[in-house]
Amino acid sequence: MKWINFFVNQNIPHYIYKLNKNDIIIINRINSYTEKSIIILYGSLYIINTFTNQEELPLTILNKNNIFDINNLNTNYRSYYQLIALEKTYIISFQFNHIKNIKEMDKYHLINIINSYQKTINKYETMNKILSHKYIKNRLIQLILFLFLEFGNIHGKQIYIPFKISQKNLAIITGTNKTTINKVMKYISKTLFINYAIKNTIHINDIYKININ
The missing domain is CATH 2.60.120.10 (Jelly Rolls)
Incomplete structure (x- = not known):
């Protein structure tokens, strides 16, 4: 107000x-x-x-x-x-x-x-x-971490972005396409434990497992 x-x-x-x-x-x-x-x-x-x-x-x-x-x-x-x-x-x-x-x-x-x-x-x-990152993978990881920092809600070990964000929007923001975003999100989910749900929500089930190198 x-x-x-x-x-x-x-x-x-x-x-x-x-x-x-x-x-x-x-x-x-x-x-x-x-x-x-x-x-x-x-x-x-x-x-x-x-x-x-x-x-x-x-x-x-x-x-x-x-x-x-x-x-x-x-x-x-x-x-x-x-x-x-x-x-x-x-x-x-x-x-x-x-x-x-x-x-x-x-x-x-x-x-x-x-x-x-x-x-x-x-x-x-x-x-x-x-x-400025040359590789889309690094752009997307940094973008998701930025979203967690700015908008993330924390419950115990879990953290999630409270609004849905489509692969199309992620592609536009990072300057790529939905196919590339889909591939990179699968990689991120397996290696960094950052999950992208079917309903377009991004979350981490256990923040202590995340490992960014």
């Missing part, structure tokens, strides 16, 4: 949207009046930069309190961004200029905005490191 209260109290124009799993928001630079900034209130999104030749560049996975601001990204009019919900997600959209034009902002909200930007930058850096 802190973000909603902030926008209401400061009279900043905004919209709140609910996204169901796999819903997509497309953001580009064509319309200068479009709200090009969002804050995630709840849930998670993965971001893809799509070019006119249909080439897709995975960027990052964002979750609660992360900020997506197209004006801070190095892009042009030949591409657009797809923001795809990994689970039920609520976002608030706005024009960042409206925040920058506030003459007097209390310290609490200023710190929140700075912290949210820093967390978002860290997510981009983490995803760059994941995608």
Whole structure:
């Protein structure tokens, strides 16, 4: 509620949207009046930069309190961004200029905005490191560990990602295809004890058995 209260109290124009799993928001630079900034209130999104030749560049996975601001990204009019919900997600959209034009902002909200930007930058850096791996196997392992770290729920020795993620989504995020993902997931399951269930859930039955070399 802190973000909603902030926008209401400061009279900043905004919209709140609910996204169901796999819903997509497309953001580009064509319309200068479009709200090009969002804050995630709840849930998670993965971001893809799509070019006119249909080439897709995975960027990052964002979750609660992360900020997506197209004006801070190095892009042009030949591409657009797809923001795809990994689970039920609520976002608030706005024009960042409206925040920058506030003459007097209390310290609490200023710190929140700075912290949210820093967390978002860290997510981009983490995803760059994941995608920099030459081999898909290493990309997928690092991605899954990132998901466990960011979203994992722990019960005793078990840890699981609370939302379903399809092989298609894993393929898009890691820049490969479903066939390769299927093969790598079988390898991961046998060697690292990271299980990918039929219902597209990822879990570890015993975290003490996992061995990453």
